[in-house]
Amino acid sequence: MRSKITPSKQLLAVAAEEVQNREQFVLLDEQRDAYEHVMHAVEHARRSNTKTAVVVSGGPGSGKSVIALSLMGELSRQGRAVMHATGSRSFTMTLRKVAGKRAPRVQKLFTYFNSFMTAEPNDLDCLILDEAHRIRETSVSRYTRKELRTAGRPQIHELLSAARVPVFLLDEHQVVRPGEMGTVEDIEAHAEALGLKVEHINLNDQFRCGGSEVYVDWVLRLLGLKPGGPIEWKGDDGFSVSVADTPEELEHVLATRQSNGYSARMAAGYCWSWSDPRPDGSLVNDVEIDGWSRPWNLRGDRAVGGAPPAALWASDPAGFGQVGCVYTAQGFEYDHAGVIIGPDFVWRDGGWRTVREANRDPDFRNRTKVSDQEFDRLVRNVYKVLLTRGMQSVTIYSTDAQTHEFFRKLVAASPR
Template sequence: MPDTFTSPAHPASGPALAASIRAAMRRAVALADDLVQAGLGAVSMIMGYQLPLTSRKVDVVLAGVHPVTGDDSYVIVELKSWTHAQSIQGSDSLVVVRRVGTVQLHPGVQVGAYCEYLSDALGAPADGDGLIHGAAYLYNAVDQDVSDVLAHRPTNQTRVFTKQQRVQFIDYLRAHLRNASGSGAADRLLASPVRASRHLLTYADQELKERSHFRLLDEQRVAYEMVLRAVERARTANRKTVVVVSGGPGSGKSVIGLSALGELVRQGHAVLHATGSRSFTQTLRRYVGQGSSRMRNIFGYFNSFMNIERNSFDVLVCDGAHGIRATSVNRFTPKIRRDRARPQIAELIEAARVPVFLLDEDQVVKPGELGSLTLIARYAAQRGLEVEVVSLHDQFRCGGSSTYDRWTKDLLGLHEGEPMKWAGDGRFDLRIADSPEEMEAFLADKQAAGETARMSAGYCWPWSDPQPDDSLVADVQVGRWARPWNVKSDRSVGDAPGSAFWATDPGGFGQVGSVYTAQGFEYDWSGVIIGPDLVARDGRLVTRRSESKDPAFRNRQDVSDEAADRFIRNTYRVLMTRGMRGTLLYSTDPETRAFLASLM
């Protein structure tokens, strides 16, 4: 066996972790045998290496010394037990695997994306004779049974080998590694500083106008490729397909949508992006549409399609599809249109040859938001349309911490698990503040250091209009500490930006945001004030609808207590998952503060 096996620290424990380790060891045995046969027994194997700032783990990273340069050298290896695979018509990046059934990413494309992502994160070259190389090893397959996979033109980062090509695989490893201890290289990789994650809006303009800046991994890339394939199928076969991309906060839904739109814009397709969020759409218009009315007009709203002819666009990306409503009618809709109003889902599906829905059903935070996979599938079935669904499971926000993602679900009762202690995982910084003053001071230091930080809260305080002197009212009061909510309207008030830009304009620090201005955005550090609408009693969090000041919750006939409970829990889930690096929590309730402290 190789000289060194390294497995990065993992906070989990118990039977599940033990089973995971055993499975990983079994997958690695085939590779370990080949390393020994190649005379590379001194090379280190890092199994289950977690890519920086994501929850995605690669099977194995081989760490060692380059045979020519003597520098550190790394080979990412994806181990596949596949025996049969064939490409999908219309795509050289997607395959179907026997006995798996679901669409999979081509293993060469998969490992190539890992190389590019890791190189970006470490600031290392990923081509030529660079530091990082990659290969997929189909150790159970023979060439003829995976011929479509092997037809993909390879690079040093996208090589694919079968068990028939074991000799070539060994030669490939020898070309990038020599038989010398890899422990130093492994340690340096695990301790390497990581570049900050790319914020979506920072690169949104270039993403649409120039080239892709985001590395899509695994299911993200599958979703992207399925959208492009559906567009091509609509063009060549006049076949309409509905694509649904489902995933939690930080899974990359918006990145997929903008990446696909960018590629389709560059190909000359008629595309549109729509949301139900004024803040998100207005911000996209500011970042992407500045100086270009054509680009600005790409971004619209779900209620903009009442009079659009069928299939007016090649692609319509519906981001935040949980916010789809019953109809597009509002108080400004003329009576003649109101009387002819169709379901909003019908308008969206019929507007484009390929409607794409980016969906997270757990982000429904107010009455009237109806978007769900069931709703989309039901209407598509009525029209005889095919629906393709891609589920995203990885975490690309919150430091890539799947542990924190689970912790918030368990804490808020959105998961079957009980609230659990936060032991930390080295990826995300979770803190409990003793006061709002402490929280604000911590976030102010981060903001002053050039990072982004915001405070948000549950809707438990009045939200006043500006005073006659055009100053904001400090409505959010906790003891002697008081701050205003973000501005209500799109018009800035003093140094405070309009509501749509609270999360992205530096002037937004100093006001408290709500779920309506935070949803869809991300910042480095997030401070969340848990109001009296969510308190800990008898070891669990319970909601208090009567403490909410949200006008949407006033009428019990329109919003049941059960629905209000879910909305409040979902609200705090959204607020707690905005931070890229860390989150601070503060509760206005002493018993809840003690409960949170007991979990740390």
């Protein structure tokens, strides 16, 4: 019970072999700049006996997780005490499956933000905090043992304390749940309060891989997350945007892409009830739109009726038959994305209106915990995440007639 959480040298050697030598984790030239910056910070902290927090911010496709896994491999090879943590069960379980497939022991190096409540200060040389926009206000939950319920200690303080070089990789526009506080401003403020130096690397100013910078900019303006307002989609050689007139058309487009060997998923805003599987293992088609219906992705850790567990919905081909939500899509990418804009986000009188009554997310429904202004911000971020999962294309469908026509005007080239 009193043992350290730091990995042994033997485990680090296995991790180096398992993680570093995987082809999908090879860095591009531009990504190596951020990687080298962190490596230098780790070496400097060791030599000078100091601490430095590094924040790497960037949008979807900018390579944050590739950088994270490359750091894991190299730091393990050097024998540094390093761990990887996220706030997403889906993301962590998938990383354990991918990065530790051939060496189950390596899976222990991939854990969660709330795992460091009792960590000794600076036990780790480096703590890599992927998807850091999901950092919570506190690690305490209803499952936390009484003796660990520290008096209001912020989760971010636990993470800053645990390593000489905590590395935060985040996208500020992916804060999608109440209580999440992982922004550059939050991290810098808490680090400053603890007397720590913070270095910020903005990948958006350097490069974008595996996606379209033009499209991401279009989405940010569309959703009001960047000044300038919505603009017509003019096209981009590296990315395709289309609007479907029906959910059947949306699914057909994605099914065609899937049959051609590409990965494709459809996801929606949380605007429909979410049922447990029936006793016989069949899924309930909760997402119903004008006679078309499909089930949500599973919520549990077990496959049911051919559908994969929630954590693997985005990566397992069997996930195609269900509608994903932001909690299973966040942190992942697939070749072609289908997005259902629900009735909680509609275009009226030249602007967006968020409709709380149309949203079924339990975390959003309590007005005493989530103000109308906060609800509006979170819903916009939810759709930002869903709209930026595709690497090659996105097909958009809105359940609201006026909003559908608005998208039609913006994406004039979409086939009818």
